[in-house]
Amino acid sequence: MRILIIDDSMVMRNIHKNILLENKIPEESFLEAQDGTTALMFARKEPIDIFLVDWNMPGLDGLELLKTLRGMEQYSSTPIIMITSEAAKYNVMEAIEAGVTDYIVKPIKDRVLWEKISKYFTK
């Protein structure tokens, strides 16, 4: 399984990685990117099974990345989970319209985040 963690904050990427490690997801499954453009490069290079995506990033942001991935046949139904501080209703609606699989607002306790995303790791 390949998991791509996309967040411009190094601290956030580490927090996500630690949650996955604590839940026995092997470290060799992770790839990380600090912006949408880098994420897209990874996604074109090798198949990704789950995307954990922040919204606000330099260059290609999370919403644009989501739209681009959904336009690619191989990622039309791949779990793309947005983990973002963007809590306004209109942001959530935009992401849903763009085809997000799940939308999680930060801050979120590690245990609660894992409860929300673990189902995508068992499929």
Next chain:
Amino acid sequence: MKAVFINPFLNASINLFKTFLDVKLTNKNPYINKDAQNLHEISAIIGLAGDTKGAVVLSFERETAIKMVSRFSKKNYFALTREVIDGVGELVNILAGNAKKDLLDFKLTISLPGVITGSKYKINWPKDVPVITIPFESELGDFTVNVSLKDKD
């Protein structure tokens, strides 16, 4: 700037620091800051744009910033590293993104966070819009959340 605009930032701050990070804190009364360049040593800034314009600045002393990011990342930092600066930026990002939820008068976008350090920096606050400061006293040190948001035209 309407006083009512400050509540979403106050609520988002309490949710982030008190509820989520479990920091013991009290907020003092918000006030109009006539000297809004005079902040703590580390300031994280986010610009607000869209239906109106504004800025949010989260400002800490160095030790408080280090302790807050240590608490946030569950990792002990002892100096103002690149990761601590990154973490301070993430804190203001969460604060601003969460506050948007209750700013029902506006549809807003938030900028990427910027973090500045030192004693002589200058913040480009929106012109002719007051800055409201919410002071917090916390077990990890005092800090302020500073907001300037233009009323809708």
